[in-house]
Amino acid sequence: MNHPDTSVRFDEAAATITERSAVRTPTCGEALVTLLESYGVEYVFGIPGVHTVELYRGLAASSIQHVTPRHEQGAGFMADGYARVTGKPGVCFIITGPGMTNIATAMAQAYADSIPMLVISSVNARRELGSGDGRLHELPSQRDVFAGIAAFSHTLLDAAELPRVLARAFAVFESARPRPVHIEIPLDVIVAPADGMNMAPAILPVKPAAGANALAVAADLLADARRPLILAGGGAVHAAAELRELAEHLQAPVALTINAKGLLPCGHPLLIGSTQSLPDTRALVRDADVVLAVGTELGETDYDVVFDGGFAIRGQLIRIDIDAQQLMRNFRADLAITGDAQHAVSSISVRLHERPTPVAQPDWGAQRVEKVRRAVWASYDAPTRSQKRLIDTIAGALPGVIIAGDSTSPVYAGNFVYDPPGPRCWFNSSTGYGTLGYGLPAAIGAKLAALERPVVCLIGDGGIQFTLPELASAVEARVPVIVLLWNNLGYGEIRKYMAARDITPVGVDIYTPDFLKLAAGFGCEARRADTCESLAAELQQANSRDVPTVIEVVEAEWFARVPA
Structure with a gap:
């Protein structure tokens, strides 16, 4: 997400915040709303409370629409559903203490499924943090409670930090494995003056590209495969066209996780479906001589919902994931590639087109997929x-x-x-x-x-x-x-x-x-x-x-x- 018109948008943002605050210095809470607008935020989900009202001071005059759930868990799930359809982060304003513990389940669901979500909460004033005085909504350390279900959890101790911390959050959403980010703002910082703050949205980094040498090795392995197979997950959801082209070039059967459904459309002759937990599909996977796993955890809830440990990969395994740590979990790869799924799959296709056309085994590809789908339906x-x-x-x-x-x-x-x-x-x-x-x-x-x-x-x-x-x-x-x-x-x-x-x-x-x-x-x-x-x-x-x-x-x- 680049912003070539940064200088123009900076001027517009500065003018907007000036108009909203008249001659008064805008607060950090007002600056937050303007910055969210500059990043393209359309909706905020939240329940106003005494500890968050100052986040709302500039909201009515903004283009952002507010939706009021009846429980903070609902706010998180609404943000999650919005994010899954758009690919953009769902944004929540959440009150200190019980509001945050209420939204925890929604954050954990989004964390597990790699869904972008920005949770902005209040927290007690800086001088009261960790005091244990029993103040309203006080937790010993709210940030520590939520750090385990967020890409990061940050306490904004100075209003001037706000643009940098928001830039970090949107960099996660745009360029890394997307997961919830929690930013808590102390009550005294929300109302602190925001004069001199840089209101321009950051120019965000692009998703990391996989290394050329690793992509060349992957192309070689797939070119030599007689029984190639593709496992795709939610990390490839933005690479539908590239994945389909590669599968058709290789004549490779494709199994999709629940969050990847639709990457190959209904009725495609190479689509196995999402039946990796069933015996006939598992037999197909075991028979593959090269398996390309793209943007998938290879985890239990997609590959072993019968909980019998029966899913196995016997061929050479190539894994592509934007999260380097995930490449080391569940199944050991013969070739592990860190990078964006869309770029990696497209690059492998380009390399394959420069080689002789791969020749799949005669009874592989669509022919084998049809047999498996018939057997699965019969079960x-x-x-x-x-x-x-x-x-x-x-x-x-x-x-x-x-x-x-x-x-x-x-x-x-x-x-x-x-x-x-x-x-x-x-x-x-x-x-x-x-x-x-x-x-x-x-x-x-x-x-x-x-x-x-x-x-x-x-x-x-x-x-x-x-x-x-x-x-x-x-x-x-x-x-x-x-x-x-x-x-x-x-x-x-x-x-x-x-x-x-x-x-x-x-x-x-x-x-x-x-x-x-x-x-x-x-x-x-x-x-x-x-x-x-x-x-x-x-x-x-x-x-x-x-x-x-x-x-x-x-x-x-x-x-x-x-x-x-």
């Missing part, structure tokens, strides 16, 4: 196939839909069976940190990021009760998100898991309220569907409304009426 049980019809109905009724999911049965099924048409269209909290309650606020953030596209929250009756009040946030912000509520009357997946382990179910048969009445009480439209036809009709009607719609699907009724 699915009736509930999974029925839930595929649910997701296919969503995709068919709402072209271009973005589906933000929670940890719930149809999302688990969709992670295996659904192939979206493009990237950034399917994401959920069942990977990485694996929290409940994510889907609703994340869908709100996603809708704000793509107002012209339909956005569906796919969530269960247990998960929605974690963040149900965010329906009010959506109504208030005029965000017509569609909430597809899968109701199995409790924590159904955990109930089945307990029974499978011969544990008498306890704590899973929770009280289930009347969600349609609750939705109506929040100002939403409320409907029920139990067939593909009724669901399609309700989805299309919901997409034409300017208020959120909750569509309840009762699991038992769906399975009874929608055969596999």
Whole structure:
């Protein structure tokens, strides 16, 4: 993200902050808003409190829109959903103490899935830090609490530091492995004068390029491969065109993690899907003589959701990742390449085109992928196939839909069976940190990021009760998100898991309220569907409304009426 018009934007920023403050010296809080504008921030998610009101002093006069969740966890999940759709950081203003501990789960989910998020909080005045006096919202060391779930956590001790610290944050988002950044501003610093502050956005570094020698070696290995295979993760989400070109040139089967879904579109002959935890796909991976892993942790939540340790790579492994430390985790690479996925994949393709065309084994590529996909489909049980019809109905009724999911049965099924048409269209909290309650606020953030596209929250009756009040946030912000509520009357997946382990179910048969009445009480439209036809009709009607719609699907009724 370069800024060639820096001098012009500096003048504009200086003029803006002068207008807002009239003859008065602007505060650090006001300067923060202007700097965020200069970095292209569109939304701030937060709940104003006595310790953050000074962050809001310049907000009303800015171009930044504020969205008020009903819980700080919701603010973080909204920022997460916005970031997953746009690739830009979601920004939160969070109050000291309980506000920060409330958002911790959302930060941890974003950290696990490498999602850019900027959390700006207040903290007690400098002279009170670490005092233990029992002041309002006091933590012994707020920064230390959140350092473990952030790329960095910084206490702004001088207002003059603000431009440099923000530049560091946006450098992480633009040029490194994107993860949350936490900046806390003491109460006395928020109101400190910001005169003389450099208001120009920093010229950010580009993503690091991989070394030419390593790329040449990778090209040689792939050129000689008879059974090449590609594993791609969320770190390659911006390299869809390059990845597809390379896969087609090599005739290499491609398996995608959940956060990489859509890098190859639905129906592509080389697309295995996201079935790395299933036996037939694992056999294909073991048979590959060269495996190229791009932007993927090679971690449990994408490759071993059955938790049996059965995923194995026997061929030569080339790993490409922007995070050098990640290259040393999980699977040892024969060739480890640090650098941006888009640049690396493109460079390897260029080198391969300079060599004789690689020749894959005759029964490899699309032919083997087709066999694997047929075998995988045959292995699915009736509930999974029925839930595929649910997701296919969503995709068919709402072209271009973005589906933000929670940890719930149809999302688990969709992670295996659904192939979206493009990237950034399917994401959920069942990977990485694996929290409940994510889907609703994340869908709100996603809708704000793509107002012209339909956005569906796919969530269960247990998960929605974690963040149900965010329906009010959506109504208030005029965000017509569609909430597809899968109701199995409790924590159904955990109930089945307990029974499978011969544990008498306890704590899973929770009280289930009347969600349609609750939705109506929040100002939403409320409907029920139990067939593909009724669901399609309700989805299309919901997409034409300017208020959120909750569509309840009762699991038992769906399975009874929608055969596999």
